Amino acid sequence: MTDVNKPQLVTFERLKVSCGQCNLNELCFPHGMNPEDMSQLDAVVEQRKPLQKNDHLYREGDASRAIYAVRSGSVKTLVESPNGDEQIVGFHLPGELVGVDGFMDGSHTCTAISLETTSVCAIPMNKLENLCTTLPGLQHQMRRIMGKEVTEEHKMLLMLGKMSAEEKIATFLLSISRRMEERHWKATEFVLSMPRQDIANYLGLAVETVSRLFAQYQEAGIIKVDRRRIGILDLHRLKVIVGESEGAKEKKGLKG
Amino acid sequence: MTDVNKPQLVTFERLKVSCGQCNLNELCFPHGMNPEDMSQLDAVVEQRKPLQKNDHLYREGDASRAIYAVRSGSVKTLVESPNGDEQIVGFHLPGELVGVDGFMDGSHTCTAISLETTSVCAIPMNKLENLCTTLPGLQHQMRRIMGKEVTEEHKMLLMLGKMSAEEKIATFLLSISRRMEERHWKATEFVLSMPRQDIANYLGLAVETVSRLFAQYQEAGIIKVDRRRIGILDLHRLKVIVGESEGAKEKKGLKG
DNA sequence: CGTTTGATTGACCCCACTCAAACGTGGTGG
């Protein structure tokens, strides 16, 4: 997830890669669109100069000028509370979209920050709107994407509202693992691009709790942890913990 | 919120009310649309026979045939976890939309249940899609609505992830109060349509905690509680608790 | 190398959950 970024040393005048050739297109925006429509989409997609670690893609309150597809690297999105602290609402891997917040009134309602060197494609809002009126396929695609966003946030509400710390960590690891697999990367061995602090924030836990649970899971032989490098040794046990795997309906801790 | 429902004793053959005449239209779907577009929307909106308390509007997994606007009454939406328990993800008042989950793959990803006798307008998905291709205004409206959905869920993530029980309850009361005001109902005196159990579930708390905090806030003279009837006596104090009101940036409990 | 930042580990404690019991309130039927 992190060392996948080849250093971007080329000049950015014409590094344009068409969506049709992009190896992420099966995950990304144009997924399922026909070739003619896709070429029209190509025409409006803008390549951006890469973001450095901790750069802001946009801030809460910024005018919503485009939606973005992560090409390489990763991005976190977060919202701020009136009294100052912040909640990370998502981590975004290559092929995933950022910026659908801001559809409401034209300004972003959350902040997007790169976790590492990251490059994105930008689809300008005005051009996207025009294109949607002429391409019903794209319009449908938009709905699909936003529906997915809503559905995923529902899952996250469930996690924050109802899960124990153990379940949260297991859910998080499974989520990353699945998304690694979608990208045809190793599902059981990956490098987290975010610090423990961000994982904790995202899951509604204290850093220390994340650290302790990683240690416990390692102790139990479920995962192997080396700093940010994670190896999943027993996917099944993780699934049992979150309740996905039948065979142990009763709630069980680590010493199962 | 509950006793606003006049008993629906008419027959439902032709109780059709056009969106233009609906007193909720400033809150609902057609908000901001021009009259011609609205009449076209009118043509596809279906009135439904009212739901009784605890009726399902739709269930997780159901084909997504329409999106719904609450006309009177109220609806809760919830998602289920693999291990059985459920998380309420939203309460929906008159003028609010339900059913945008299910845009992803055509089937609903959460369940919608009426909290009381409730009537809804249904906009069939297929007709909505057609209409969107011909009315750019409607299309824009759709985006606005989904953007709002995303933004509101972000706020809820913040609540579940970062707030104390006190803050959650205060946030909940303020949210209801604001929405009452939007509807030109009394913002400081209302009847909750949901049981304590549902409030607790929604906020990620135990019923007992909700009960105790209501009692504490009453004790402190912030609210008046009579079963489900709530009176807000000190809106300002509530805002201070959630950190909205400047003047007391330092965190403070009830005995401020 | 010293410094800084992130991660880990231990000790302690508190907020909110659990368990349990009592209390209306509304509905039902005798």
Add this chain to the structure above:
DNA sequence: CCACCACGTTTGAGTGGGGTCAATCAAACG
């Protein structure tokens, strides 16, 4: 009309999961 039951709500007592505080450790960096 009252007795009864069922359900939602309240209240109290006790506990534990996860937070806080603080110290240590490891890697990265200038």
